[in-house]
Amino acid sequence: MQQRYDIAIIGGGVVGCAIARHLSRFDLKIALLEKESDVARGTSSKNSGVVHTGFNVPTGSVKAGLNVRGAAMFEALSEELDVPFNRVGKLVVALTPEEVPDLDKLKAIGDANGVPQLEIVDEQAVKSMEPNIRGVGALHVPTAAITCPYTMTIALAESAAINGADIMLNSGVRRISGEMGSFRITTESGTTHSKLIINSAGLYSDQVARMAGVRRYKVWPCRGEYVIIDKSRSDLMTRMVYPVPPKGGSGLGVHLTPTVDGNILIGPSAEYVKLKTNDATTSATAQVLLEEAKELLPALNPRDAITSYAGIRPKTVSSAQGGFGDFIIEEAPELPGMMHLVGIESPGLTAAPAIAEDMAEWVDEHIGAKPKATFEPGRETPVRFREQTVDVQAQLVDEDPEYGHLVCRCELVTRKEVKAAIHNPLGVRTINGIKYRSRAMMGRCQGGFCSTRIVDMLAQEFDTPLEEISLKGPGSQLFVGSTKDLRKNAD
Amino acid sequence: MRTENVDVAVVGGGPAGLAAAAAAREAGAENVLLIERGERLGGILNQCIHDGFGTKMLGEALTGPEYAQIFIARLSDSGVTSSLETMVLDLTPDRELTICSEDGIRRIKAGSVVLCTGCRERTRGAIRIPGTRPAGVFTAGVVQEYMNLRNILVGRKAVILGSGDIGLIMARRLTLEGVKVECVAEILPYPSGLARNIVQCLDDFDIPLYLSTTVVDIHGVDRLQGVTLAQIGPKGGVVRGTKRFIDCDTLLLSVGLIPENELAKKAGIDLSPVTTGPIVDDQFQTSVPGIFCGGNALQVHDLVDYASMESQKAGQSAATFAGAGKLPDQNIDVQPGNGIRYVVPQTLSGEEAVDFSMRVFSPGSDRYVVFRRGDKMVRRMKQTELDPAAMIRVRVRADRFKGSEGPLTVEVTD
Numbered sequence: 011m012q013q014r015y016d017i018a019i020i021g022g023g024v025v026g027c028a029i030a031r032h033l034s035r036f037d038l039k040i041a042l043l044e045k046e047s048d049v050a051r052g053t054s055s056k057n058s059g060v061v062h063t064g065f066n067v068p069t070g071s072v073k074a075g076l077n078v079r080g081a082a083m084f085e086a087l088s089e090e091l092d093v094p095f096n097r098v099g100k101l102v103v104a105l106t107p108e109e110v111p112d113l114d115k116l117k118a119i120g121d122a123n124g125v126p127q128l129e130i131v132d133e134q135a136v137k138s139m140e141p142n143i144r145g146v147g148a149l150h151v152p153t154a155a156i157t158c159p160y161t162m163t164i165a166l167a168e169s170a171a172i173n174g175a176d177i178m179l180n181s182g183v184r185r186i187s188g189e190m191g192s193f194r195i196t197t198e199s200g201t202t203h204s205k206l207i208i209n210s211a212g213l214y215s216d217q218v219a220r221m222a223g224v225r226r227y228k229v230w231p232c233r234g235e236y237v238i239i240d241k242s243r244s245d246l247m248t249r250m251v252y253p254v255p256p257k258g259g260s261g262l263g264v265h266l267t268p269t270v271d272g273n274i275l276i277g278p279s280a281e282y283v284k285l286k287t288n289d290a291t292t293s294a295t296a297q298v299l300l301e302e303a304k305e306l307l308p309a310l311n312p313r314d315a316i317t318s319y320a321g322i323r324p325k326t327v328s329s330a331q332g333g334f335g336d337f338i339i340e341e342a343p344e345l346p347g348m349m350h351l352v353g354i355e356s357p358g359l360t361a362a363p364a365i366a367e368d369m370a371e372w373v374d375e376h377i378g379a380k381p382k383a384t385f386e387p388g389r390e391t392p393v394r395f396r397e398q399t400v401d402v403q404a405q406l407v408d409e410d411p412e413y414g415h416l417v418c419r420c421e422l423v424t425r426k427e428v429k430a431a432i433h434n435p436l437g438v439r440t441i442n443g444i445k446y447r448s449r450a451m452m453g454r455c456q457g458g459f460c461s462t463r464i465v466d467m468l469a470q471e472f473d474t475p476l477e478e479i480s481l482k483g484p485g486s487q488l489f490v491g492s493t494k495d496l497r498k499n500a501d
Numbered sequence: 502m503r504t505e506n507v508d509v510a511v512v513g514g515g516p517a518g519l520a521a522a523a524a525a526r527e528a529g530a531e532n533v534l535l536i537e538r539g540e541r542l543g544g545i546l547n548q549c550i551h552d553g554f555g556t557k558m559l560g561e562a563l564t565g566p567e568y569a570q571i572f573i574a575r576l577s578d579s580g581v582t583s584s585l586e587t588m589v590l591d592l593t594p595d596r597e598l599t600i601c602s603e604d605g606i607r608r609i610k611a612g613s614v615v616l617c618t619g620c621r622e623r624t625r626g627a628i629r630i631p632g633t634r635p636a637g638v639f640t641a642g643v644v645q646e647y648m649n650l651r652n653i654l655v656g657r658k659a660v661i662l663g664s665g666d667i668g669l670i671m672a673r674r675l676t677l678e679g680v681k682v683e684c685v686a687e688i689l690p691y692p693s694g695l696a697r698n699i700v701q702c703l704d705d706f707d708i709p710l711y712l713s714t715t716v717v718d719i720h721g722v723d724r725l726q727g728v729t730l731a732q733i734g735p736k737g738g739v740v741r742g743t744k745r746f747i748d749c750d751t752l753l754l755s756v757g758l759i760p761e762n763e764l765a766k767k768a769g770i771d772l773s774p775v776t777t778g779p780i781v782d783d784q785f786q787t788s789v790p791g792i793f794c795g796g797n798a799l800q801v802h803d804l805v806d807y808a809s810m811e812s813q814k815a816g817q818s819a820a821t822f823a824g825a826g827k828l829p830d831q832n833i834d835v836q837p838g839n840g841i842r843y844v845v846p847q848t849l850s851g852e853e854a855v856d857f858s859m860r861v862f863s864p865g866s867d868r869y870v871v872f873r874r875g876d877k878m879v880r881r882m883k884q885t886e887l888d889p890a891a892m893i894r895v896r897v898r899a900d901r902f903k904g905s906e907g908p909l910t911v912e913v914t915d
Contacts, residue, residue: 238626242766287722289633290631290632290633290718290719291629291631291632292631293629293631293717296629296631315629316626316627317624317625317626317627317629318626318629318631319634400502400590400591400599400606401502403590403601403606404502404605404606407601407603407605407606408605411603411604412603414601414602414603414604414605414606415586415602415603416538416588416601419538419588419763420763422590454621455621455622455624456624456625456626456640457643458621458622458624458640458642458643459538459621461643462643462646462647462650462651465647466651476651476653480636481635481636481723482636482723483723484723485722485723485724486635486636486723486724487636487724488636488637488655489647489653489654489655490654490655490656490657490750491653491654492652492653492654493648493652493653493654493678494652495654
């Protein structure tokens with residue numbers, strides 16, 4: 011398969027998908043190349059889901075500018091794409107009087123970065139805002155918000171696809187040759203030709219650059235583990251709660267983040283790992299996270315932990331160097347026409363819409379980008395049944411009986427929603443793809459009741475042989491065949 | 502939204518719900534509605550194609566579907582209405598249910614309610630096994646459903662974590678279908694499943710059972726490539742030098758069952774921190790009047806017969822309540838003493854004979870289970886084997902509760 015594009019975006023994380031979606035407003039032929047079987051399979055699905063305000067990023071840095079701009083765009087974008095967005099606010103708490111001066115320093119940075127409405131509050135105010143949280147004072151950040159990071163990434167990719175971008179999954183890049191105007195990208199699934207390339211390969215952006223002969227980048231993987239607390243404890247807190255950042259500036263410290271679905275996330279840890287694929291969780295870290303979280307939230311019970319996960323930050327500074335590493339967003343002088351986005355760690359999710367705008371400008375400078383009249387900003391999604399009042403639910407069922415068939419009990423996901431997830435615009439047909447789009451299988455029983463039924467639906471909808479159904483793409487098939495096969499072979 | 506009235510609403514069409522609904526109808530409730538979320542009645546019995554069901558209640562060993570069929574037949578003979586593929590969205594303390602199916606959302610005002618919502622399997626996340634997240638890690642019950650109801654084979658080489666009964670049954674089932682079962686690992690120093698299942702499902706097939714052993718790591722990015730097993734010391738830590746890699750493409754988890762009580766919570770029912778099921782009296786009535794509970798939603802059973810028997814009682818009581826009959830007052834607290842993890846029911850009237858269910862903390866032999874009220878010995882029963890995996894059932898006659906005061910305590914003594 012040979013295709014000619016104006017622009018090829020490498021990497022289907024939130025940044026790549028935001029770029030593809032924004033560029034799809036223009037009369038451009040766009041390809042997004044993703045190595046996994048779905049978008050948002052790396053760092054973009056495994057983070058805190060926070061829309062940061064930018065109060066803790068060094069003033070004047072690339073990060074600070076993009077963060078503040080991105081934050082201002084996020085709410086409208088979420089509404090357009092039907093992605094949950096909740097401005098819950100944030101408290102950075104000082105646990106001891108010695109930490110109180112640090113709050114003033116943070117506020118000064120925030121003020122300089124243009125973050126609105128920051129205020130220092132005392133112990134009593136902390137108690138009245140968050141009765142279960144310990145703290146002798148706090149920096150209150152009312153504009154901080156939460157989103158669902160993988161829903162946002164998926165929504166951006168689907169919107170891009172609806173507007174004509176080709177989202178090419180299972181297409182890991184192997185080789186890049188040619189020059190501006192006539193790049194040739196060889197992937198696992200074929201060859202793609204494009205005039206320009208944007209390297210938004212996240213953890214692998216250094217390797218992708220090297221494939222094109224640009225050897226100046228190095229990404230160090232730094233793992234962050236999280237523990238997820240059951241929804242039944244969502245009453246413990248309403249805002250995000252952060253400690254004063256640990257000295258050295260390499261991370262934000264273990265914090266507590268409510269999710270848009272009512273869970274509480276504890277984490278992330280920060281641990282440099284050798285392999286970029288090493289997103290395994292460890293029991294030792296889970297233990298530490300729970301202990302540190304109890305410092306902030308003493309009422310937390312380790313028994314309320316339902317599961318854990320880990321994501322990997324693409325760091326541009328090594329463990330030995332430490333300190334602050336800024337986003338690198340540049341066209342390397344040795345290879346014009348290819349833009350590199352390296353080290354887009356936190357606040358990359360927040361910054362993504364602003365990065366996308368800048369990329370459109372860059373594309374326009376090189377090859378011209380004319381807005382197209384047919385751009386459709388929204389996407390068609392089924393109503394989220396679980397979020398409706400019972401009267402609205404009743405009306406939905408009367409209009410479409412498929413809303414009346416609850417497939418996932420724990421998360422109240424209907425057949426209508428699962429079906430929509432199965433028929434997603436990207437053509438993803440994995441179990442995880444359905445899970446991340448519909449929330450089915452994400453609850454207390456983790457698919458104990460509904461996973462077999464979802465397998466049935468997937469098989470029926472596409473007439474797929476069961477052996478082809480996979481958890482997350484090629485190699486992760488769930489089944490090896492029929493019970494009759496092995497016995498046949500044994501005879 | 503339509504509103505309907507019923508005498509007794511039973512939530513859940515598994516063994517407990519089937520028994521409760523039939524019993525409520527037979528006890529005189531005119532209008533009994535059985536609500537089931539799945540596409541057929543019988544619940545988990547449908548996938549339990551092995552035998553051994555019914556030995557206590559029916560005097561014969563049946564397969565799960567056969568056992569279910571007896572109750573389903575009883576149900577249709579007695580005229581119970583059942584509503585399949587129907588989910589209960591809400592339950593209020595005054596017994597109003599909101600139910601949802603493709604036919605619409607309805608409100609059901611029930612004279613009484615019996616919760617027979619069963620239990621769910623504990624998952625990988627709940628026990629926090631570290632490692633990667635490949636395909637090939639399943640709970641045992643899900644694999645049982647794939648194999649027995651869909652003829653699907655999930656892998657070729659399996660390790661089973663947890664020696665609960667479903668895990669043991671699946672060890673045999675997988676072996677019979679040609680899957681190599683490498684071992685069953687159990688974190689406790691003793692098995693969690695019934696002794697008969699250890700013999701019939703593991704010993705008979707030369708499947709090793711490693712006690713005080715668990716999975717400490719999971720390997721493989723796409724599909725499971727193996728697990729690391731290690732021995733666990735008395736304090737819960739990994740014993741140094743005991744880690745070993747086992748090559749397998751499938752890990753089955755049989756690591757416990759959790760009563761499913763989301764509706765009970767919505768109705769404000771008091772739950773026991775030990776069983777995690779509702780606290781009930783000798784009529785199986787919960788802390789909310791007119792709402793009853795039986796089966797695995799109440800306490801996880803080892804034998805289905807007992808789930809049916811207690812739910813039958815719950816159904817009869819629900820019929821009495823709905824018919825404005827009088828249920829006996831409950832004045833006597835039941836308290837677990839030395840060696841007893843829990844006892845159900847937690848209160849009783851003293852007016853009727855009571856079938857107590859209980860579990861012990863740890864294994865033992867030649868001990869006594871003793872019921873005491875004040876200084877009176879109410880009942881003393883010899884137990885040749887004490888097994889935490891087995892539920893102990895003891896019947897105490899009504900007259901034995903008389904002539905003494907205060908709570909009833911149950912304990913294990915030498």
